[in-house]
Amino acid sequence: MDNPVDSRALDLALDLARRGPLTENPQVGCVVLGPGGEVLGQGWHRGAGTAHAEVAALADAAARGHDLARTTGWSAVVTLEPCRHTGRTGPCTRALLDAGVARVVVGAPDPTPTAGGGAAELRAAGVDVVVLDDPRAHELVRPWARAHRHRRPAVTWKYAATLDGYSAATDGSSRWITGPVARADVHARRAQHDAVLVGTGTALADDPALTVRDASGAPLPQQPLRVVVGLRDLPAGARLLDGSAETVHLRTRDPREALAALWERGVRSVWLEGGPRLAAAFWRAGLVDDVVAHLAPALLGSGRSALGDLGATSIGDALRLQLTGAHVLGGDVVVLARPTDPTPGPVPDQTPSDQQQEA
Ligand SMILES: NC(=O)c1ccc[n+]([C@@H]2O[C@H](COP(=O)([O-])OP(=O)(O)OC[C@H]3O[C@@H](n4cnc5c(N)ncnc54)[C@H](OP(=O)(O)O)[C@@H]3O)[C@@H](O)[C@H]2O)c1
Incomplete structure (x- = not known):
């Protein structure tokens, strides 16, 4: 320029x-x-x-x-x-x-x-x-x-991990890997999405609220839809069922089916907060558009790796992403990356302008 x-x-x-x-x-x-x-x-x-x-x-x-x-x-x-x-x-x-x-x-x-x-x-x-x-x-x-090209919500996978790539310790604990500045960043980014999605494994292990809260911890008036994917039931006392925001439980193990159901509900962007097994299923299905990785300068040496099995057995199988940003957040680092879009090109249906006008 x-x-x-x-x-x-x-x-x-x-x-x-x-x-x-x-x-x-x-x-x-x-x-x-x-x-x-x-x-x-x-x-x-x-x-x-x-x-x-x-x-x-x-x-x-x-x-x-x-x-x-x-x-x-x-x-x-x-x-x-x-x-x-x-x-x-x-x-x-x-x-x-x-x-x-x-x-x-x-x-x-x-x-x-x-x-x-x-x-x-x-x-x-x-x-x-x-x-x-x-x-x-x-x-x-x-x-x-x-x-809009694929008629499914855009998916951003977010995770927090230690420097050696673990998102939970061997006992399952994961709170908190990163510090308050990174966690505030999560809330700001969550707020930009229509839905926050986790697997039943995370819902059961962590009992997360998945609401968007301000610096004082108070929930914001407008909350993304909370989505749990998986076959197991949630206990009646789960925080996801506390009514503080709308929650849907999609009893499927097919990420594509889950996204189709969300698209039908008007969801256009999904903030995928894991865990490792569900995130891996989204990757295997080619359904992740962006990555937001919060990395803490901490080491566990063992535990749950941030992502489940992708079927890679040699370094040549690694899924190589494009780095789109990296910066320090308090005592942690955020790394932004995305896969290269295999199908760039025109958007066949509605236009950004139409969308704005018709909204
Ligand atoms: N640090 C982080 O950023 C972060 C984020 C999230 C979670 N975690 C940690 O991750 C751990 C939980 O890991 P997780 O892998 O069990 O959690 P998960 O990926 O949230 O849940 C896995 C469960 O999701 C269901 N599921 C639905 N579709 C699936 C599919 N296509 N493939 C596989 N599973 C599918 C299955 O449960 P059903 O049998 O019910 O179908 C499966 O057992 C916890 O310790 C949590 O703290 C860490």
Whole structure:
């Protein structure tokens, strides 16, 4: 990217987008710039039924005292091509044109054949449009696109492990492997997903609540669906049955069937918290899209390994992932990775824009 102002604004727009949930709609962020490249407004899509990122950023600019009737030289830097569909909130192209935005910088084009055209429409109206094709912007839409392409929720496998790869000690105890900062990160990421999923093994061994709680430990008002997969019953007193959030028990051992049932319920993103055997079944079925690994600088030397059997017997069988990020979280490290998408390409059904409009 040649233009450092565009580059900085896209970085910011990407950060804003990531604040949004991984639910029915893709994550989208937008930054409105003044003629000198100064940030006038910021916005991101906060989920189905809320304003699009472009509309939110323009509203933010107005709220900061900038006059939308005098927008000479304004630019909008948006992570995803603006929609041109009429829906509950109106097309984003119209909002940008009505505001007189002169230049629009797009991180990634809309991945659906039917939804494209927002950039062309803006160009036809005289707006200077730059499409960057930034890999990070493509990456942002990828979970949404993949879910809709395969008509199953996007799956993120999360685990916590010692440095030598154990997620529980030999006696089954696993609380706590990581420290409070990493655990707070888990709650923030859980909150972005429609559902949190574990196997009956974890449900029985740990009796987890799987709710999203704030720093003080209080549950947030909006909770993801709690999902248990497996044939065994849960005891009546299980915390998963305490009513603090909705729980479904899917009595199957087929991850594909479980995801199909969740898709039918409207679940578009799943936070898979294990345990090792269920996670391995998801991997064997090719149903994991992203990995969030919390690694503690601790050693156990024996115990339960973070992942069950994948059928690999030699190093050449290792499932090699693409590293997408790594950073320190308090006294621990988070590693982000994902398999390479074997079936990239257009999304055949609804568009991100449609999704936002119809929500
Ligand atoms: N550190 C971490 O991040 C972390 C996270 C989660 C769990 N853990 C630890 O992991 C341990 C539990 O391990 P786990 O492997 O028993 O837990 P799990 O993977 O949650 O549960 C395994 C059970 O899930 C059911 N299941 C459903 N579909 C399956 C499939 N396709 N393949 C295999 N099983 C399927 C089976 O039970 P049914 O017989 O009922 O069908 C199976 O016994 C605990 O000690 C817990 O603390 C650690």
